[in-house]
Amino acid sequence: MHQKLLKSAHYIELGSYQYWPVLVPRGIRLYTYEQIPMSLKDNPYITDGYRAYLPSRLCIKSLFILSNETVNIWSHLLGFFLFFTLGIYDMTSVLPSASASREDFVICSICLFCFQVCMLCSVGYHLFSCHRSEKTCRRWMALDYAGISIGILGCYVSGVFYAFYCNNDFAPRVVVMYVIALLAFLFYISKVPERYFPGQLNYLGSSHQIWHILAVVMLYWWHQSTVYVMQYRHSKPCPDSVSH
Numbered sequence: 001m002h003q004k005l006l007k008s009a010h011y012i013e014l015g016s017y018q019y020w021p022v023l024v025p026r027g028i029r030l031y032t033y034e035q036i037p038m039s040l041k042d043n044p045y046i047t048d049g050y051r052a053y054l055p056s057r058l059c060i061k062s063l064f065i066l067s068n069e070t071v072n073i074w075s076h077l078l079g080f081f082l083f084f085t086l087g088i089y090d091m092t093s094v095l096p097s098a099s100a101s102r103e104d105f106v107i108c109s110i111c112l113f114c115f116q117v118c119m120l121c122s123v124g125y126h127l128f129s130c131h132r133s134e135k136t137c138r139r140w141m142a143l144d145y146a147g148i149s150i151g152i153l154g155c156y157v158s159g160v161f162y163a164f165y166c167n168n169d170f171a172p173r174v175v176v177m178y179v180i181a182l183l184a185f186l187f188y189i190s191k192v193p194e195r196y197f198p199g200q201l202n203y204l205g206s207s208h209q210i211w212h213i214l215a216v217v218m219l220y221w222w223h224q225s226t227v228y229v230m231q232y233r234h235s236k237p238c239p240d241s242v243s244h
């Protein structure tokens with residue numbers, strides 16, 4: 001057994017100094033930037049660790065190997081489970097104990113459903129971006145963009161519903177969300193930090209991974225803010241002079 005494991009172990013470079021043993025299933029090998037098809041060439045500062053030319057079955061199997069997409073896939077897969085769990089927790093505990101109205105339940109469900117769709121579209125894209133058919137890759141990429149739009153829509157729905165409520169605690173929370181979103185976007189477009197350390201952040205620490213984690217943080221922050229305002233609304237109804 002030990003011999004067998006050793007035989008299928010494949011050593012990859014993590015950063016410029018360490019070598020990590022990785023178990024690579026038969027049929028999956030990792031490629032350098034020069035070796036991958038044009039459609040995958042997006043970031044020259046990520047020099048190695050690419051999956052490419054895989055059939056669907058091996059794309060799915062690649063979930064369990066270390067490639068330059070591993071953190072991207074798992075960050076949003078865990079993000080999906082986070083929002084799924086939060087959904088159950090909200091529906092069974094948080095909302096009932098805040099004596100939430102039917103509207104609150106609907107808004108909260110739409111918000112969390114959109115977040116989960118957003119996470120799953122991203123997981124799908126990063127899992128199947130290495131598919132051997134370029135058409136399939138393009139479809140998944142379109143779905144990833146659609147997922148981002150759906151995530152934003154989820155924020156928007158709860159934002160519109162609660163933003164005009166008579167308490168001024170909501171505005172700073174919206175500002176924090178925009179700051180996180182801006183920061184995430186800046187990492188996304190600038191390709192910092194790998195731009196300054198080409199080839200050293202192939203597996204860990206690249207801009208896209210930071211963007212992914214900030215996206216989860218942002219949606220989580222938005223969910224917490226929505227729940228906070230909803231609870232506030234029920235504990236302190238608007239004074240008559242403000243509501244009209």
Ligand SMILES: [Zn+2]
Pocket residue numbers: 072122126208212
């Ligand atoms: Zn992504």
